[in-house]
Amino acid sequence: MSNTEQTLSIIKPDAVERDLQDEIKEEFKKNGFSIVKEKKIHINKSEAEQFYKVHQTKPFYNDLCAYLSSGPIVVMALEKDNAILDNRQLMGATNPKEANEGTLRKKYGISIDKNSVHGSDSVENAKIEIDFFFKD
Ligand code: IDP
Ligand code: MG
Numbered sequence: 001m002s003n004t005e006q007t008l009s010i011i012k013p014d015a016v017e018r019d020l021q022d023e024i025k026e027e028f029k030k031n032g033f034s035i036v037k038e039k040k041i042h043i044n045k046s047e048a049e050q051f052y053k054v055h056q057t058k059p060f061y062n063d064l065c066a067y068l069s070s071g072p073i074v075v076m077a078l079e080k081d082n083a084i085l086d087n088r089q090l091m092g093a094t095n096p097k098e099a100n101e102g103t104l105r106k107k108y109g110i111s112i113d114k115n116s117v118h119g120s121d122s123v124e125n126a127k128i129e130i131d132f133f134f135k136d
Contacts, residue, residue, distance in 0.1 A: 002081050003081055003082055004079065004080070004081055004083075005079070005080070005081070005082060005083040005084050005123065005126065006036065006077045006078065006079045006083055006126060006130060007077070007078050007083040007084045007087045007119055007120045007126045007130075008075065008076070008077060008078075008118070008119070008120045008126055008129035008130050008132075008133065009028070009075070009076045009077075009078050009087060009117060009118065009119055009120075010068075010073050010074070010075050010076075010117065010118035010119075011024050011025075011073060011074040011076075011116070011117060012067075012068065012073055012114070012115070012116055012117060012118060013067065013068065013070050013071035013072065013073055013114075014110055014114035014115075014116055015108055015116040015117065016040075016071060016072050016073060016074060017071055018108075020108055020116070021040075021074050024104060024108065024116070024117065025074075025076075027090070027104060028076075028078055028087075028090070031086070031090050032080045032081075032086075033078040033079065033080045033083065033086075033087070034078070034079045034080065035076050035077075035078060036077050036078070036079045037076060037077035037130070037134050038074065038075070038076045038077075039074070039075055039133070039134075040072055040073070040074050040075075041072065041073060041075060041133075042069075042071065042072045042073070043068065043069050043073065044069055045065055045066060045069045047069065048064075048065035048066075048068040048069040049061075049065045050132070051068070051129070051132055052064055052065055052068065054125075060113070063113060064113065067113055067114070075133045075134075077130050077134065083126075084119075084120055084121070084122065084123060084126055087119040087120075088119050088121065089103075090103060090104055091103060091104050091105055091117050091119050092104060092105040092106050092109075093105065094112060094115060095112045095115070096108075096109025096110065096111065096112070096115055096116075097112075104116060104117050105117065
């Protein structure tokens with residue numbers, strides 16, 4: 001049975017800054033994802049704080065929000081069968097040093113904070129995150 005899903009993907013400031021967005025978008029397409037919504041934006045710190053609210057108790061929360069709002073990002077809704085899990089697999093581990101060969105974070109990530117891409121982690125969060133950027 002097919003299980004078409006949408007997931008939220010973000011190309012983070014470190015990757016946009018290095019002009020990697022077209023290359024990363026090609027990786028998504030090559031791996032069967034359709035980019036059904038897309039925009040390039042520069043969010044402010046309070047928007048980043050809202051987006052990363054689930055992490056508000058973490059010691060890295062302030063730095064994380066400062067970083068996500070530090071420059072332009074590309075936000076996308078990606079669609080395919082099992083998009084949420086498949087995108088997590090394509091992205092690789094949170095820490096690029098621990099990410100498998102061939103994953104986006106292994107290829108492009110610089111460090112645990114500058115890890116180039118975000119991807120939703122569940123059906124519920126994918127919906128919340130897509131609405132966050134594309135509901136208006
Ligand atoms: P994920 O992006 O792989 O889903 P999360 O645990 O949801 O990872 O963390 C959100 C983001 O916060 C990560 O992508 C990373 O940029 C940052 N982060 C996670 N853990 C740490 C840490 O221990 N130190 C600094 N930044 C972290
Ligand atoms: Mg996460």
